[in-house]
Amino acid sequence: MSIGHYLVLSGLLFSIGAAGVFLRRNLITLLLSVEIMLNAVNLAFVAFGRQLGTVDGQIITFFVMTVAAAEAAVGLALVIGLFRHRESLNPEAFTSLKW
Amino acid sequence: MLALIPLLPFAGFLVNAGVGRRLPKAVTGGLASAVMVISFLLAVLQVWSLAALPPESRQINQTLFTWITAGDFSLDLALRLDALSAVMILVITGIGSLIHIYSTSYMHEESDEAFARFFSYLNLFCFFMLMLVLGSNVLVMFVGWEGVGLCSYLLIGFYYEKQAAQDAAKKAFVVNRIGDFAFILGALLLVVTFNSLDFTTIALAAKEMPVETAFGTLSLITLLLFIGATGKSAQIPLYTWLPDAMEGPTPVSALIHAATMVTAGVYMIGRNAVLFEHAPITMTIVAVVGAATALMAGTIGLVQNDIKRVLAYSTVSQLGYMFLAMGMGAFGAGIFHLMTHAFFKACLFLGSGAVIHALHGEQDIRKMGGLKKHIPITYWTFVIAAIAISGVPFLSGFFSKDEILFETFLHGSQVLWAVGVLTSLLTATYMFRLVHLTFHGEERFGAAAAHAHGHDDHGAPAHGHAAHDAHGHAHAHGGAHLHDAPAPMAFALIVLAIGSILAGYTNIPHALGGHLALGTWLEPAFQATNCGQPVAVGDLAGIALADCLPGEGANVEDHAALELTLMAVSSLVAFAGIGLATFLWLKRKDIPAQMASQFSGVHKVLLNKYYVDEVYDATIVQPIKVVSQDGLWRGFDVKVVDGAVNGAGYFVSGVSIILRLLQNGSVKTYAAAIFAGAVSILAYYFWR
Numbered sequence: 197m198s199i200g201h202y203l204v205l206s207g208l209l210f211s212i213g214a215a216g217v218f219l220r221r222n223l224i225t226l227l228l229s230v231e232i233m234l235n236a237v238n239l240a241f242v243a244f245g246r247q248l249g250t251v252d253g254q255i256i257t258f259f260v261m262t263v264a265a266a267e268a269a270v271g272l273a274l275v276i277g278l279f280r281h282r283e284s285l286n287p288e289a290f291t292s293l294k295w
Numbered sequence: 296m297l298a299l300i301p302l303l304p305f306a307g308f309l310v311n312a313g314v315g316r317r318l319p320k321a322v323t324g325g326l327a328s329a330v331m332v333i334s335f336l337l338a339v340l341q342v343w344s345l346a347a348l349p350p351e352s353r354q355i356n357q358t359l360f361t362w363i364t365a366g367d368f369s370l371d372l373a374l375r376l377d378a379l380s381a382v383m384i385l386v387i388t389g390i391g392s393l394i395h396i397y398s399t400s401y402m403h404e405e406s407d408e409a410f411a412r413f414f415s416y417l418n419l420f421c422f423f424m425l426m427l428v429l430g431s432n433v434l435v436m437f438v439g440w441e442g443v444g445l446c447s448y449l450l451i452g453f454y455y456e457k458q459a460a461q462d463a464a465k466k467a468f469v470v471n472r473i474g475d476f477a478f479i480l481g482a483l484l485l486v487v488t489f490n491s492l493d494f495t496t497i498a499l500a501a502k503e504m505p506v507e508t509a510f511g512t513l514s515l516i517t518l519l520l521f522i523g524a525t526g527k528s529a530q531i532p533l534y535t536w537l538p539d540a541m542e543g544p545t546p547v548s549a550l551i552h553a554a555t556m557v558t559a560g561v562y563m564i565g566r567n568a569v570l571f572e573h574a575p576i577t578m579t580i581v582a583v584v585g586a587a588t589a590l591m592a593g594t595i596g597l598v599q600n601d602i603k604r605v606l607a608y609s610t611v612s613q614l615g616y617m618f619l620a621m622g623m624g625a626f627g628a629g630i631f632h633l634m635t636h637a638f639f640k641a642c643l644f645l646g647s648g649a650v651i652h653a654l655h656g657e658q659d660i661r662k663m664g665g666l667k668k669h670i671p672i673t674y675w676t677f678v679i680a681a682i683a684i685s686g687v688p689f690l691s692g693f694f695s696k697d698e699i700l701f702e703t704f705l706h707g708s709q710v711l712w713a714v715g716v717l718t719s720l721l722t723a724t725y726m727f728r729l730v731h732l733t734f735h736g737e738e739r740f741g742a743a744a745a746h747a748h749g750h751d752d753h754g755a756p757a758h759g760h761a762a763h764d765a766h767g768h769a770h771a772h773g774g775a776h777l778h779d780a781p782a783p784m785a786f787a788l789i790v791l792a793i794g795s796i797l798a799g800y801t802n803i804p805h806a807l808g809g810h811l812a813l814g815t816w817l818e819p820a821f822q823a824t825n826c827g828q829p830v831a832v833g834d835l836a837g838i839a840l841a842d843c844l845p846g847e848g849a850n851v852e853d854h855a856a857l858e859l860t861l862m863a864v865s866s867l868v869a870f871a872g873i874g875l876a877t878f879l880w881l882k883r884k885d886i887p888a889q890m891a892s893q894f895s896g897v898h899k900v901l902l903n904k905y906y907v908d909e910v911y912d913a914t915i916v917q918p919i920k921v922v923s924q925d926g927l928w929r930g931f932d933v934k935v936v937d938g939a940v941n942g943a944g945y946f947v948s949g950v951s952i953i954l955r956l957l958q959n960g961s962v963k964t965y966a967a968a969i970f971a972g973a974v975s976i977l978a979y980y981f982w983r
Contacts, residue, residue, distance in 0.1 A: 217966055287962045294960030 202243035209236035223278065223285045227271045234264045297357040297374050300337050300384060301425035303330040307418040315411025323407075324399035327414035331395045331421060335388035342381045350819055353378050356431065363434075370492055375431035379565055379820035382630060382813070383428035386637045390554045390791070391421050397645055397787035398546040400780075401652060413453060413544065420446035424555050428562060432492040433482045436563070440478065440527065443556045444471045450551060451543040463539040470536040474526015481519030488512055498569040498822075506573050517570055517577040521584075524560025529611050530618060531588045535908055537611055541603040545648030548603060553610050553644050554637035561617040561633050565626045568821035572624060582622025582703075586714040589615030591905065593721035597728070598891075598901045601658050602647045605729050609684070610640055612718060616699055619715060625702030626821045627802075627814035632699055634813075635691035635798045639680040642791035646677035649780040649788065650733060654740055660729060665738035669777040672785045674734050676792035681730050683795040685723035686869040688862075691799030697865055698804060698814075701858050712861075719865055723872025731880040806858040 209232055216229030238257045245253020275285065282289050307330035315323045345353055358373040376384070395417060402413050420443060427439025444467075452464030482492065489497050507513050524530070529537035540552050551557070564571055564581065571578055589612045596608035613636050620629035651658055653670050667674045683690040686697070696719060704712040780788060803809020879887050891898040900906065 214970060218963060218970075290962070291960035294958050 199243055199247045203240060206236045206240040206243065209233075209239065221286050221288070223275045223287055224272075226287065227268060227275070230271075231264060231268065234260055296337070297341060297355055297376055297429065298359060300334050300341065300388065301374075301422050301429060303334045303337070304418040304421040304425070306330060308415050308422060311411050311415035311418060315415055316408040318407070318411065320399075320403065320407060320410050323411045323414050324395075324402075327418050328392065328395040328399060330418065331388060331392040334421070334425075335385075335392050338384045338388045341376055342385060345376055345378075345381055350816075353819060368486070368490060370432060370434055372435060373431040373493075374429040374435075375494070376429065377820050378817050379562070379630065380428045382634055382817065383562055384425060386634055387421060387424050387428065387555050390637055390641050391424075391550060393787040393790055394546050394550045394554075394641065394645070396783050397549075397648070398544075400783040401546055401648055402544065409453075413450075416446055416449050416453070417547070417550070420450065420551060420556070424559075427559055431494060433485060433494070433497075434492050436566070437478065437482060440523075440559060440563075441475065443551070443559065444468065444475065444527070447471075447540070447551050447556055450547040451540045453544055453547065454542070457542070460542040463536075463542040467536040467540050470533050471526045474523045474533050477519045477526075478523025481516050481523060484512070484516045484519065488516065494566055497567070501570045501573050504573055506575060508575070510576055511574075513570060514574040514576045517567070517574040518580065520563065520567065520570075521560075521577060521581055524563055524618075525584065526560075527563075528557050528560030528614050528618070529588075530560070530584055530615065531591065534588060534592070534611050535911065538604050538607040538904070541601070541607050545603065545644060545651060548607070549641045549644035549648070552607065553640040557610065557614055558617065558633045558637070561614070561621060561629055564618075564621045565630050565817075565821065568626050571621070578622050578624065580622070582619050582711060585615045585618025585620075585622055586711045586718075587615070588612070589619060589718040590714050590721070593718045593725065595901055595904050596725040597721060598898060600661055602650060602660050602663075602729065602733060603644070603658060605660070605725060606640070606643055606647060609643075609722065609725065612722065613640065613684070616696065616715065616718070619703060619711060620699040623699075623703050623706050623711075625699060625706065627811070627817045628695065628698040628702050630817055631802045631813050632695035634801075635683070635695040635795075638791055638794035638798045639683040639692060642676055642680035642788060642795050643684070645784070645788055645791065646673050646680065649673040649784055650677075652784070653777045653779065657740060660732040662739050663733045664736040664740070665734070666740075666777070667734040670779040672779050672788060676788040677734070678730060679792040680795045681726045683799075685726050685873060686719055686865055687873070688866050688869075689799075690796050691794075693862075693866070693869070694799035694802055694804070697858075697862050698802065700865055701804070701854075701861050704857070704861055705854060716865060716868055720868045720872045720875075723869045724876045727873045727876030728880050731876060735881055736884075804858060806855040806862070 213229045213231075213233030213236060216232065217226055220226060220229065238260050241253040241257050241260075243253070245251060245257075278290060279285055307327050311323050311327060341355065345355055348354075355376040356373060357375075358371045360372055361369060362372040363370040395414070398413065398417065402410055405413065423439045423442025423446060425439070427436055427443060430436040430439060448464050448468040451467050452460050454460045455464075485492060485497060489500050491497060491500075501513065504513065522533075526533040537552060537557065541548055543552070571581070592608045592611035592615060596605050596612060599605045599608060613632070617629045617632050617636070620626070620632060649670065650663065650666060650673060653666070653673070654663065657663065679690070683692040686693045696715075700712055700715045700719070703715055779785070802811055802813035804811060903909070
C-alpha cells in the first residue's frame with residue numbers, strides 16, 4: 197500500500213464531506229459533514245507521519261480530534277439554540293445577520 | 296563671567312514673569328533695574344579686562360556647550376567679547392539701565408500686573424539683545440535677532456486692549472519676518488559656502504577670496520543679510536513698521552526703537568565687515584539705501600505732528616546715516632554714530648515721554664508750546680540732545696556725523712555726501728521745529744490736555760492720535776497743573792544729556808588733534824584676526840599668525856584740510872537748519888501755513904509719508920489677501936483639499952452599496968466562498 201492509496205481515500209472522504217456541507221439542508225448533517233472533512237485530513241496526516249517515520253502526524257491528529265470534539269459540542273449546542281428559535285434546521289432560515 | 300551679563304536680565308525676566316504680579320511695584324521695578332545695573336557693572340569689568348589685552352588679540356571667548364553636531368559641521372553656543380561687542384554691551388546695559396530706572400517712574404500708574412509684565416518683557420529684551428551682540432556665530436546672533444523681534448512685538452502691543460497697538464505690533468512682526476527670511480537664507484548660504492557659522496572662521500575664509508567685482512556668492516550672501524538688516528533696522532523698503540511702533544510705551548521706543556534693537560542691522564554689518572568688504576556691489580547698495588532712507592525719512596519728519604512720530608522718522612533717518620557709513624566701508628564711523636545716537640535719541644525719546652507724562656497723554660505738538668518754564672529739566676535735556684543730533688560743533692552728534700560725511704566724501708561719491716549734508720539740514724530743522732513747537736511760543740495745551748485722547752486730523756486715520764500711551768489720563772484737570780519729570784526720570788534724562796555731550800569725545804578726529812580713539816579701538820574687530828585662537832580649519836592657521844602683527848595706523852592726517860572744510864560746511868548747515876526752524880516756527884509762524892497751502896500737494900504727500908503704506912497695501916497686502924482668500928482658501932483648501940477628503944468618503948460609501956450585498960447572511964455562501972478561496976490558492980501554488 198503506497199501513500200497514494202491513503203491520499204486518494206482521504207481526498208474522497210474530504211470531497212464527500214465538502215459535498216455534504218454544500219448540498220444538505222440540515223444543520224446537524226452539516227456538522228457531520230464537517231467531521232468527515234476533519235477526519236479525511238486526519239487520515240492524510242497519519243499517512244504522511246507513517247511515510248516520514250515521525251510521530252508529528254499522529255500528534256496533530258490528536259489535537260484535531262480534541263478540537264473536533266469541542267467543536268461538535270459547541271456546534272450542537274448552537275443548533276439546539278437555533279432550533280428553539282426558529283423551529284427549523286434549514287441553514288437558509290438563518291440569514292437575518294446581513295447588511 | 297561673560298555669560299552672566301546676558302543671564303542676569305534673563306533671571307530678572309523669569310522672576311518678574313513668574314511671580315511679578317504678586318509683588319509690589321517697588322520690588323519688580325527695583326529687581327529689573329538692579330539686574331541691569333549689575334549687568335552693566337559686569338560689562339564694564341569685562342571690557343576693562345578686554346582693554347588690558349594687546350589690541351591684536353582683544354577677544355574674550357566663552358563656550359557654554361556644543362549646540363549642534365551634524366557630520367563635519369558643528370556649532371557651539373559660544374559668546375565672544377571683542378572691541379565691537381564691547382561697545383555694544385556697554386550701550387545696551389548702560390542705556391538699558393537708565394531706561395529701566397526711568398520706567399519705574401514712568402510706568403508707575405499701571406496696575407501691578409501690567410507693571411510686572413512690562414519689566415519682564417524689558418528684561419527679556421535686554422537678554423536677547425545681549426545674546427545678539429555677544430554671540431560668536433551667526434546662529435546665536437540669529438536667536439538674539441529673533442528674540443528682540445519677539446520682545447519688540449510684545450512691547451509695541453503692550454496696551455493690547457487698543458486696536459492700533461495690536462495692529463502696529465503685528466505689522467512690526469510681519470515686516471520683520473520678511474527681513475528675517477532673507478537673513479535665514481543668507482545664513483544657510485554661509486553654511487553652504489564656508490561650512491561654518493563662526494564669525495572669525497568666516498572672516499578668515501572670506502579674506503582669502505577675491506573681491507567680487509561681479510555679482511557672486513559673497514554678494515548674494517551679503518545682500519541677503521542686508522535685507523535682513525533693512526527689516527530690523529527700518530531701512531527702505533522695510534522701514535514702515537518703525538513709525539507705527541510708537542504705539543508702545545515711550546521707554547520702549549527709547550530702548551528698542553532708538554538705542555538698541557534697530558541698530559542690530561548696523562552691528563551685523565560691522566560684525567561681518569570682511570564679508571561685506573569683499574562684496575563691493577552690496578556695499579554700494581547699502582550706502583545708497585542708507586542715504587535714500589536718511590533723506591526720505593528726514594523729509595517726512597519735517598511735517599509730522601506727533602512728537603514721537605517725528606522722533607521715529609528721525610531715528611529711521613539717523614539709521615540711514617549709519618548704513619551710509621557702513622556702505623562706505625567706514626565701519627568705525629557707523630558704530631561711532633550708533634553709539635552717540637543711542638545717547639541723544641534715547642534722551643529725546645525719554646524727554647518726549649516726560650512731556651507726554653506732564654500733559655497726561657497729549658502727543659500732538661500743535662497742542663503743546665510754552666512748556667519751557669513748566670518743565671525745565673525736561674526742556675534743557677531735550678534741547679541738549681536736539682543740539683547734539685543737529686550736529687552743532689563739539690557735541691556728540693557733530694563728531695559722529697562729520698566722521699561719516701568725511702568718510703563718504705573721501706571714499707565715496709560727492710552725491711551721497713550732498714544727500715548726507717541735505718539730511719543734516721533737515722535733521723536740524725525738524726528737530727528745532729519740534730523744540731519750538733513743544734517748548735517755546737504760546738501755550739496751546741490748556742483744556743486740550745484735560746481730555747487726553749485728542750483729535751485726529753493729521754491725515755492718517757488708521758493710526759492717528761489714539762497713538763499715545765494710554766498713560767495717566769486719570770487726571771481730569773486742565774493744563775494749569777504741570778509737573779516736571781520725577782526723580783528717576785530726571786536722573787535718566789540728565790545722565791543721557793551729559794552722555795549726548797560727552798560721547799563724541801571718545802573719537803576726536805585727527806583734524807581736531809584727536810586720535811580717533813574709538814575707531815582705533817574698533818579697528819581689529821573689522822579685520823579678520825584670530826590671534827591666540829585655534830582655528831578649526833587647519834590651512835588658515837598661517838594667516839591667523841600673520842594678522843597678529845600690528846597693522847599700520849590709519850593715515851588720514853593728510854586729509855586734515857579737507858576734513859576741516861567739510862566740518863565747517865556741516866556746522867554751517869546745522870546752524871542754518873536751526874536758524875531756519877527758529878525763523879519759520881517761532882518768528883514768522885504764518886509762513887509754514889502759507890507754504891503748506893501753496894504747496895499743498897507736496898505737503899500732503901509728506902504728511903501721508905509718501906503714501907508708502909498705501910502703496911504697500913495696494914500692491915502687496917491686498918493681492919496677498921485676494922490670493923489667500925479666493926485662491927488658497929476658497930479655491931485650493933475648500934475645493935482641492937476638502938474635496939479630496941470628502942471625495943474619498945463618497946467614493947467608499949458609493950462602492951460599498953454594491954459590495955455589501957455579498958454579506959447575505961447565508962452560512963453556506965460563506966462556506967462556499969472560503970472553500971473557493973482555499974481551492975484557488977492551492978490551484979495557484981499547484982500550477983504556478
